[in-house]
Amino acid sequence: MSTYRKETVPIPVPSPITQPFWDATKEHRLLLQTCDSGHIFYYARSHCPNCLSSQLEWVEASGRGKLYSYTVAWREQSPDFAADVPYIIAAITLDEGPRMTSLLVETKPEDVEIDGAVELVWDDVSPEISMPYFRPVAKVGAA
């Protein structure tokens, strides 16, 4: 049962390459890939986008990052998303380095801060898949 989205929103279908990533989401762990030269990247691929190595491992991300950019979807792209608008599509720079497209939740478009600290939250959209979204980190001393 989704916390942040309506039931009509389609959920990802894992491929052989992305299956470990989605399996980890069930345990609320965000996985990135790293190659034998230490390049770390997201999204899941068969080869490192930097050096083309196929010697890859999964590493767990901290779930913390900063908002690089965002846009607000004021109109749905398809009827499946009609109940969700407006929603904030965000580019997050993870503390580990890779940039990840996700949703920014638990905030309003007028309150969004570029470069603001964000943290991972999970949305259990099916028994097999949880979606990694982000929310602003509450500022220390904020009312």
Ligand SMILES: [Zn+2]
């Ligand atoms: Zn590499």
